[in-house]
Amino acid sequence: MAGSFRLSSSLSPVQSRDFPKMRFFNPRIQVPNPAPLLKPTKTANTKVVLPGIVRVAASEMPVTAGKPAAMAESGGLQVDLVTEADLKENGFRSTRRTKIVCTIGPRTCEFEEIEALAVGGMNVARVNMCHGTLEWHRDVIRRVRRLNEEKGFAVAVMMDTEGSEIHMDDLNGAESAKAEDGEIWTFTVRTFDPSSCPERTITVNYDGFAEDVKIGDELLVDGGMVRFVVTEKIGPDVICQCTDPGLLLPRANLTFWRNESLVQERNAMLPTISSKDWLDIDFGIAEGVDFIAVSFVKSAEVIKTLKSYITARSPGSKIAVIAKIESIDSLRNLEEIIEASDGAMVARGDLGAQIPIEQVPSVQKRVVQLCRQLNKPVIVASQLLESMIEYPIPTRAEVADVSEAIGQQADALMLSSESAMGQYPEKALAVLRSVSLRIEKWRREEKHLDATNPSVVSSSTPPSISEEICNTASQMANKLKADAIFVYTKTGQTASLLSRNRPDCPIFAFTPTTSIRRCLNLQWGLIPFRLDFSDDVESNLNRTFSLLKARGMINSGGLIIVVSDVLQSIQAIKVP
Numbered sequence: 001m002a003g004s005f006r007l008s009s010s011l012s013p014v015q016s017r018d019f020p021k022m023r024f025f026n027p028r029i030q031v032p033n034p035a036p037l038l039k040p041t042k043t044a045n046t047k048v049v050l051p052g053i054v055r056v057a058a059s060e061m062p063v064t065a066g067k068p069a070a071m072a073e074s075g076g077l078q079v080d081l082v083t084e085a086d087l088k089e090n091g092f093r094s095t096r097r098t099k100i101v102c103t104i105g106p107r108t109c110e111f112e113e114i115e116a117l118a119v120g121g122m123n124v125a126r127v128n129m130c131h132g133t134l135e136w137h138r139d140v141i142r143r144v145r146r147l148n149e150e151k152g153f154a155v156a157v158m159m160d161t162e163g164s165e166i167h168m169d170d171l172n173g174a175e176s177a178k179a180e181d182g183e184i185w186t187f188t189v190r191t192f193d194p195s196s197c198p199e200r201t202i203t204v205n206y207d208g209f210a211e212d213v214k215i216g217d218e219l220l221v222d223g224g225m226v227r228f229v230v231t232e233k234i235g236p237d238v239i240c241q242c243t244d245p246g247l248l249l250p251r252a253n254l255t256f257w258r259n260e261s262l263v264q265e266r267n268a269m270l271p272t273i274s275s276k277d278w279l280d281i282d283f284g285i286a287e288g289v290d291f292i293a294v295s296f297v298k299s300a301e302v303i304k305t306l307k308s309y310i311t312a313r314s315p316g317s318k319i320a321v322i323a324k325i326e327s328i329d330s331l332r333n334l335e336e337i338i339e340a341s342d343g344a345m346v347a348r349g350d351l352g353a354q355i356p357i358e359q360v361p362s363v364q365k366r367v368v369q370l371c372r373q374l375n376k377p378v379i380v381a382s383q384l385l386e387s388m389i390e391y392p393i394p395t396r397a398e399v400a401d402v403s404e405a406i407g408q409q410a411d412a413l414m415l416s417s418e419s420a421m422g423q424y425p426e427k428a429l430a431v432l433r434s435v436s437l438r439i440e441k442w443r444r445e446e447k448h449l450d451a452t453n454p455s456v457v458s459s460s461t462p463p464s465i466s467e468e469i470c471n472t473a474s475q476m477a478n479k480l481k482a483d484a485i486f487v488y489t490k491t492g493q494t495a496s497l498l499s500r501n502r503p504d505c506p507i508f509a510f511t512p513t514t515s516i517r518r519c520l521n522l523q524w525g526l527i528p529f530r531l532d533f534s535d536d537v538e539s540n541l542n543r544t545f546s547l548l549k550a551r552g553m554i555n556s557g558g559l560i561i562v563v564s565d566v567l568q569s570i571q572a573i574k575v576p
């Protein structure tokens with residue numbers, strides 16, 4: 001991702017380019033460190049365990065109906081122990097509505113590390129195919145799946161494609177290279193043996209590079225972390241002078257600008273899904289990922305192509321396709337791209353390298369609103385807590401940025417380097433969690449003071465029955481101050497339509513399919529449970545009440561609004 005911080009953790013903080021030179025260490029007001037939902041305890045071998053729950057190895061756990069007892073499953077109701085504890089201790093209202101995606105990287109790829117993130121509230125684990133080997137990704141995906149199977153979590157897996165961006169080579173294995181002010185560097189499409197590569201020479205992965213650039217163009221590395229101006233062209237070599245010095249990092253993204261706008265020559269013809277991406281996608285389908293996030297989407301066509309490919313390769317598959325909004329072209333075709341996708345990501349890193357940086361906030365707002373209107377989940381990504389790659393607390397400005405995304409009611413926030421290779425992944429996650437809880441509560445309180453606040457989204461034309469039912473159910477829940485909405489959903493669609501209304505109370509989504517349960521975990525306000533249910537609403541309800549009561553997750557007297565996707569009905573009912 002351009003504009004982000006690609007330092008390997010072995011670099012010292014002074015080398016970090018995108019850090020303000022001065023950080024105010026003193027006084028550092030401590031952000032309260034929010035207590036985990038269930039405090040994981042570190043044992044001698046640093047394994048994170050849930051208190052009183054997973055002290056036994058999975059193989060030693062008593063098994064009920066073929067499943068370890070540690071998984072909170074009784075009578076077919078499947079929920080993870082963190083949600084269960086949260087509901088028991090804090091009640092419905094206080095549950096977090098904004099979801100969290102964590103990028104898994106070298107810092108968080110072991111089973112115990114992934115478990116710690118799940119315990120800390122990770123809803124979706126993202127693997128970025130720009131980095132790592134297929135074996136590495138396979139291990140991570142299988143660990144997430146094992147965690148879900150053993151402990152009842154519904155952590156979804158998102159595979160993020162590499163896409164064909166223009167980038168530099170891998171610096172022959174060096175961690176970084178320093179470009180000084182005024183220095184002359186050569187960017188070339190030639191290839192060299194590592195031993196014979198001339199000094200200050202960087203190979204570029206895009207063959208048309210030397211033909212496309214012109215003398216006077218600006219060459220931006222990682223969205224402007226290092227800047228050059230093109231002074232001369234000699235065949236395949238582009239000679240550049242450094243104007244903003246900094247560290248060049250392996251495979252850093254390159255963009256070139258002319259007259260203050262991004263140059264799109266033949267590079268605009270680069271495929272959105274490269275041949276390497278197709279292999280990765282085949283791998284993702286085989287490993288059963290839940291989401292495929294497509295980098296540098298330019299048009300709705302590519303999303304449609306991928307969706308039909310998935311259907312052909314894996315009929316009946318529930319893999320959802322997320323369009324990453326990070327290129328100029330994606331903004332030109334925004335509405336039809338989002339319409340064709342199953343969700344979108346505001347990928348602010350590369351986006352900020354393709355459009356003037358001051359336009360990123362308004363694009364974010366527009367994408368979030370459009371997704372809400374079109375009923376597609378939306379993720380706000382990149383640099384949310386960038387300073388926490390190195391520091392245990394965020395900057396005030398970062399907290400304000402996170403609050404803004406939560407205030408916009410995006411479905412999910414994403415950690416990138418903070419969780420992939422930062423020093424404080426769990427702390428970063430805890431900050432997202434505590435800021436979400438606080439801002440969501442504050443927003444609900446403010447909303448009651450502001451009668452003009454639009455809580456209901458406009459309906460589509462022609463109106464659909466499910467949509468009207470969900471809009472009405474959400475309004476009812478708000479007016480009656482219901483404790484929760486229960487939705488029995490086979491496809492997940494009704495749960496999405498409820499989430500889209502952003503009601504004041506949480507939505508318990510019961511679905512018979514494990515993969516739908518995981519997909520729903522990305523969406524705002526949904527607490528997904530796996531449950532087999534019949535077409536008889538009455539008996540489903542009675543069964544759910546008794547299962548939830550038996551586990552202490554629900555109290556008598558609470559008011560529940562019940563929506564059924566099969567009967568298309570709404571009921572208001574007190575918990576017996």
Ligand SMILES: Nc1ncnc2c1ncn2[C@@H]1O[C@H](COP(=O)(O)OP(=O)(O)OP(=O)(O)O)[C@@H](O)[C@H]1O
Pocket residue numbers: 001002004005006007008103104105106128130131132136160295349350416417420421
């Ligand atoms: N699987 C991995 N193996 C090694 N390093 C990784 C891996 N995943 C992420 N990282 C590191 O974490 C950083 C941040 O991850 P992130 O997913 O944001 O990638 P990115 O390179 O910035 O690209 P993108 O634009 O696709 O997000 C990466 O630049 C890389 O240094």
Ligand SMILES: CC(=O)C(=O)O
Pocket residue numbers: 001002295324326346347348349350351381382416
């Ligand atoms: C997430 C991502 O790809 C970006 O911000 O560029």
Ligand SMILES: [K+]
Pocket residue numbers: 128129130160161162163295
């Ligand atoms: K990517």
Ligand SMILES: [Mg+2]
Pocket residue numbers: 001002295326347349350
């Ligand atoms: Mg990107």
